[in-house]
Amino acid sequence: MENLRELYQQVILDHNKNPRNFRKMEHPDGFAHGNNPLCGDQIDIYLKLKDGVVEDVSFDGNGCAICTSSASMMTVALKGKTEAEAKALFDSFHHALTEDTAYPDDIPLGKLEVLKGVKDYPVRVKCATLAWHTFDAALRKFQGDISTE
Amino acid sequence: MSNVAQYDVVSIRNDFPILSREVHGRPLVYLDNAASSQRPRQVIDAVRGLYEHSYSNVHRGVHQLSQESSRLYEDARVAVRGFINASCVHEVVFTRGTTESINLVAQSYARPLLKAGDEILITHMEHHSNIVPWQMVCQQTGAVLKVVPISDAGELEMGRFNEMLSDRTRLVSVVHVSNALGTVNPVKTIIDAAHAKGIPVLVDGAQAVPHIGVDVQELNADFYVFSGHKLYGPTGVGVLYGKEKLLNAMPPYQGGGDMILSVSFEKTEYNTLPYKFEAGTPNIAGVIGLGAAIEYVRKIGLGAIAAHEHGLLEYATKQLKQIEGLRIIGEAGQKAGLISFVLDAVHPHDIGTFLDADGVAVRTGHHCAQPVMDRYGVPATARASFAMYNTFKEIDVLAEAIVKTIEMFG
Incomplete structure (x- = not known):
């Protein structure tokens, strides 16, 4: 119970109640819809890129506290990152939540560290990673669009 | 009513070995019977x-x-x-x-x-x-x-x-x-x-x-x-x-x-x-x-079981309705022993995780009935469902755990 309280206090304080970048975006460069059919979490990720850098990222949707706060923190963490840096951060974050071993090329997670506690609640890991998978899909769609030009 | 008086929930519970286990250091309160019930020793x-x-x-x-x-x-x-x-x-x-x-x-x-x-x-x-x-x-x-x-x-x-x-x-x-x-x-x-x-x-x-x-x-x-x-x-x-x-x-x-x-x-x-x-x-x-x-x-007799579960439903409905910010989804005149609910302040998944920490097993999600969720404009609900072996005390544990969860999310 104490671990849970600690996790939620860190996570929900702030980000769940006041999610950052929680808005639809007009004319995004990248967009993807994320859906967790088991629990009904739904997230839309909007993305603006300029010269290979994440200029703006926002989200919209409906999810639990872990899902919402993770999405909110993700948008903050990603702004200003290059596409490659964003991908690397996703890999590192995903690894931290799903694997016991240290990540080979450990990238500092910074404020995202607080979400590592989710690892103790395996059924909730997908809540914390939904926004990231959706971001990844939005980025890949954008990159796909570029490569077909 | 004699059925209700004679209903021996303690001896029924003794037939279900799993009900004596603990979850996270708390006695198991199993309220996910609509998903799947537990098995008596006889089975x-x-x-x-x-x-x-x-x-x-x-x-x-x-x-x-x-x-x-x-x-x-x-x-x-x-x-x-x-x-x-x-x-x-x-x-x-x-x-x-x-x-x-x-x-x-x-x-x-x-x-x-x-x-x-x-x-x-x-x-x-x-x-x-x-x-x-x-x-x-x-x-x-x-x-x-x-x-x-x-x-x-x-x-x-x-x-x-x-x-x-x-x-x-x-x-x-x-x-x-x-x-x-x-x-x-x-x-x-x-x-x-x-x-x-x-x-x-x-x-x-x-x-x-x-x-x-x-x-x-x-x-x-x-x-x-x-x-x-x-x-x-x-x-x-x-x-x-x-x-x-x-x-x-x-x-x-x-x-x-x-x-x-x-x-x-x-x-x-x-x-x-x-x-x-x-x-x-x-x-x-x-x-x-x-x-x-x-x-x-x-x-045991379905008549006696139904009477017991109806008592649980009435009691749980009364207890849960007293909780501010809790809304029951589904208030038909004729109901079987389950309560779907949502909280203003807490998403059903978070409810499920917090109740679990108190040993209370409920189902959260769309219950394989997404059109029902859409009908009531909720993404998911939490659901407590009762069986022949549940007790009034377990309803109290449920209600307390919900109140604690709401306080946590303040």
């Missing part, structure tokens, strides 16, 4: 006894074990017949569960019959397993799926139902007790109205048989389907009851062993009921465990 012993003493394949060998297993297997069918009061034993077909029973009817009864423009009538409160098999058969035949709406309270709009019964309707398929709302539907009225127009009715009884005495002849249901695992029996076994006349006219669902009388490469003669629909080696232990579960339920 566990029946399955163990089979494997330790009698097990062999059924309907085949002349040897002693095969005969013993076959007898136990067929005894379970006799138990099911009595439990739902089917007119004869061969109207009871064993399947993998409610889902397979519905798919069987969709493919073997409806599919050969349906023509483009024909209609299947279901309701807005169906489980996905009573939606998708009909969508599939509609795609295969060009038939159309029609959906009877439900009210804000979670009751079927019977006026609309009567209007929607058309001369194109070929089958009505309706849930007896809603797994997401707890609503008990007036299936007898529904069946009478459909029969007045010559339309057969399938009743999905998965959530009904553990809580309500079902008499398929009195209901005059054409098909009645349910699962073993919600009825204190094993997983992977269920029942399709069908009227003899309908089952006899239907082609087999799957081909294989046991469902044939003779096979040559030119011609195969199908077996008689119910074996025509039981291709392959069946879930022998599951069926025998289900028989033991039915025997256990009958010993």
